[in-house]
Amino acid sequence: MTVANNRDSAVELRNVSKFFGNVTALDDVSIDVHYGEVHCLLGDNGAGKSTLIKIISGVFKPDRGELLVDGQQVRFSSPRESLDHGIATVYQDLAMIPLMSISRNFFLGTEPLTGWGPLRRFDLKHADQVTRDELSKMGIYVRDTDQPVGTLSGGERQSVAIARAVYHGAKVLILDEPTAALGVKEAGVVLRYVAQARARGIAVILITHNVHHAYPIADRFTILNRGGVMDSKTYLKAEITREEVVNRMAGGEELDDLSHELAEFARRDEALADRELQV
Amino acid sequence: MATAPVGSAEPLMSAPVAQPRFSAKKVLLKPEMGALAGAIAVWIFFAVVAGDRGFLNARGTASYLEVAAELGILAAFVALLMIGGEFDLSLGSTIGACGMIAALVASEYGHNLWLGIGISLLFAIVVGMANGILVLKTGLPSFIVTLAMLFMIRGATTGMTLKITNRTQVGGLNDLPGYDTASKLFAYEFHLFGASFAGSIIWWLVLTVIAGWILLRSRFGNWITGAGGNLQAARNVGVPIERVKILLFVGTAVSAWLLAMIQIINASSADVVRGEFKEFYAIVAAVIGGTLLTGGYGSVIGAALGALIFGMVQQGIVYAGVDGQWFDFVLGAMLLSAVLVNRFVRMRAVSTR
Numbered sequence: 001m002t003v004a005n006n007r008d009s010a011v012e013l014r015n016v017s018k019f020f021g022n023v024t025a026l027d028d029v030s031i032d033v034h035y036g037e038v039h040c041l042l043g044d045n046g047a048g049k050s051t052l053i054k055i056i057s058g059v060f061k062p063d064r065g066e067l068l069v070d071g072q073q074v075r076f077s078s079p080r081e082s083l084d085h086g087i088a089t090v091y092q093d094l095a096m097i098p099l100m101s102i103s104r105n106f107f108l109g110t111e112p113l114t115g116w117g118p119l120r121r122f123d124l125k126h127a128d129q130v131t132r133d134e135l136s137k138m139g140i141y142v143r144d145t146d147q148p149v150g151t152l153s154g155g156e157r158q159s160v161a162i163a164r165a166v167y168h169g170a171k172v173l174i175l176d177e178p179t180a181a182l183g184v185k186e187a188g189v190v191l192r193y194v195a196q197a198r199a200r201g202i203a204v205i206l207i208t209h210n211v212h213h214a215y216p217i218a219d220r221f222t223i224l225n226r227g228g229v230m231d232s233k234t235y236l237k238a239e240i241t242r243e244e245v246v247n248r249m250a251g252g253e254e255l256d257d258l259s260h261e262l263a264e265f266a267r268r269d270e271a272l273a274d275r276e277l278q279v
Numbered sequence: 280m281a282t283a284p285v286g287s288a289e290p291l292m293s294a295p296v297a298q299p300r301f302s303a304k305k306v307l308l309k310p311e312m313g314a315l316a317g318a319i320a321v322w323i324f325f326a327v328v329a330g331d332r333g334f335l336n337a338r339g340t341a342s343y344l345e346v347a348a349e350l351g352i353l354a355a356f357v358a359l360l361m362i363g364g365e366f367d368l369s370l371g372s373t374i375g376a377c378g379m380i381a382a383l384v385a386s387e388y389g390h391n392l393w394l395g396i397g398i399s400l401l402f403a404i405v406v407g408m409a410n411g412i413l414v415l416k417t418g419l420p421s422f423i424v425t426l427a428m429l430f431m432i433r434g435a436t437t438g439m440t441l442k443i444t445n446r447t448q449v450g451g452l453n454d455l456p457g458y459d460t461a462s463k464l465f466a467y468e469f470h471l472f473g474a475s476f477a478g479s480i481i482w483w484l485v486l487t488v489i490a491g492w493i494l495l496r497s498r499f500g501n502w503i504t505g506a507g508g509n510l511q512a513a514r515n516v517g518v519p520i521e522r523v524k525i526l527l528f529v530g531t532a533v534s535a536w537l538l539a540m541i542q543i544i545n546a547s548s549a550d551v552v553r554g555e556f557k558e559f560y561a562i563v564a565a566v567i568g569g570t571l572l573t574g575g576y577g578s579v580i581g582a583a584l585g586a587l588i589f590g591m592v593q594q595g596i597v598y599a600g601v602d603g604q605w606f607d608f609v610l611g612a613m614l615l616s617a618v619l620v621n622r623f624v625r626m627r628a629v630s631t632r
Binding site: 079080083089091095096097098099100104107108109110111113120121122124144146147164 | 500504
């Protein structure tokens with residue numbers, strides 16, 4: 001794969017810090033997310049991932065530093081403003097309304113209208129058609145787009161949420177733990193669709209715990225640790241192996257300790273099994 | 280499941296599949312289906328038990344339709360509000376207050392009855408907005424906020440009326456200027472098959488069609504379902520939650536105002552206790568009609584059918600010669616079975632493909 005070093009910058013944070021009282025949630029963080037790339041944001045709980053995406057999606061304002069969209073400095077005062085700049089966030093559980101039909105979900109908040117005057121109405125026919133087309137492009141077959149979203153599997157639901165954001169013109173897609181609650185196969189469905197979004201030139205910020213889901217699809221990795229960027233740099237995929245990512249995420253020494261502990265457990269289990277055999 | 284192998288980044292172009300026009304399962308899983316079956320069953324039951332005592336003739340039909348209409352006017356908007364994820368318990372006392380305001384303005388202060396009607400409408404709109412704003416600003420459940428409003432409005436209505444008139448009823452509205460034109464709008468009667476039917480039945484049907492259209496065909500209807508189904512998700516995609524909820528509260532308050540006008544014109548008097556328990560009956564009708572207590576799912580047609588069942592049972596019991604007090608028992612039993620049926624339908628709805 002050619003290193004996409006010279007693609008245009010979609011979203012950039014420059015030396016951003018965020019404080020909540022005495023707690024430093026983000027400390028001098030700089031990242032640069034490019035169009036047509038999947039930028040993977042890794043880190044343990046409390047590393048600052050949520051705070052970072054909430055700054056990009058307009059929920060929080062940075063206390064220090066700059067936020068740039070398409071190279072222009074911006075200050076968002078609400079999620080709506082971020083949305084208007086083409087930045088869409090897909091939350092793990094908060095994306096879809098289970099008892100609402102698929103096409104109604106797909107167009108919630110951006111309903112196409114037809115007719116005029118007081119009879120101006122939601123163009124359900126058009127909504128059904130578009131939803132059907134977009135789903136089939138993803139390889140999700142539904143008998144009827146009028147069926148509730150709750151009938152879809154978790155992975156399909158997540159995919160529909162991504163398709164919705166893309167269809168409605170997202171240029172930057174923030175995916176918050178999209179595969180966390182999914183099985184291997186289901187996660188594959190979602191990641192395949194993330195790859196399609198990238199192919200369309202969309203900048204994807206993928207937040208995850210799961211290196212094994214992220215590694216095959218990501219172009220760049222930024223590992224957050226206690227509010228800061230680990231090693232103060234974003235890695236290109238060519239610069240780091242999967243094992244190194246895992247190692248850095250967990251903190252190398254802690255992982256060594258863990259493997260010692262696991263070995264100790266295994267020894268005890270063996271000893272126990274031996275004793276049981278003797279009894 | 281027609282998914283391409285994991286790892287393929289090419290879009291899988293499946294052959295275009297036509298949207299199925301009709302499916303029996305889809306129809307059976309609509310929220311109002313339980314209420315439709317229930318309405319038919321209740322009608323057959325009373326046709327058998329009380330058919331020869333007047334339940335089936337035009338007068339019997341007119342009597343249960345009027346009861347159904349008065350509740351149905353409320354239930355249509357209560358269903359919308361509940362689908363939007365909120366309750367309005369204040370509408371019972373709003374009925375009493377609106378009726379009394381209109382009567383006092385005309386009868387005690389000597390104005391045209393239409394001025395009273397207008398002022399009470401303004402009052403209803405203010406109550407609706409206050410409910411909505413309080414719920415949104417405090418973040419408290421609407422159940423509690425509107426329960427407080429229920430008592431406050433009832434207490435204030437009684438207190439003010441006693442202070443002004445020394446009584447809790449105001450009568451003689453039919454002698455006041457404006458009554459005749461007002462009665463053409465609110466208490467119109469039409470004759471069919473030798474019986475006179477209440478004009479409230481027309482109000483009920485028209486409002487049910489409008490509310491049903493709003494829910495199923497308008498953009499606002501999609502916002503209602505979205506706001507009730509998952510507030511945060513709806514907010515994230517840009518649904519104006521505040522506007523939706525406040526308008527829904529105004530809707531229930533205005534439906535209470537309309538019922539109050541129909542009642543005071545019909546009775547030619549206002550009473551501070553009017554509308555008692557209507558807030559609960561309207562919720563019962565909506566729930567029997569398939570609307571979920573948790574929001575995000577329901578039907579305006581179902582609420583109309585729930586009101587119809589309510590009317591048929593209330594009048595049917597009398598025609599059957601049973602003590603009318605048993606009505607409350609039957610109502611409670613129907614509510615319980617409706618909730619169980621709804622739960623079953625809902626589980627089927629999200630489990631079938």
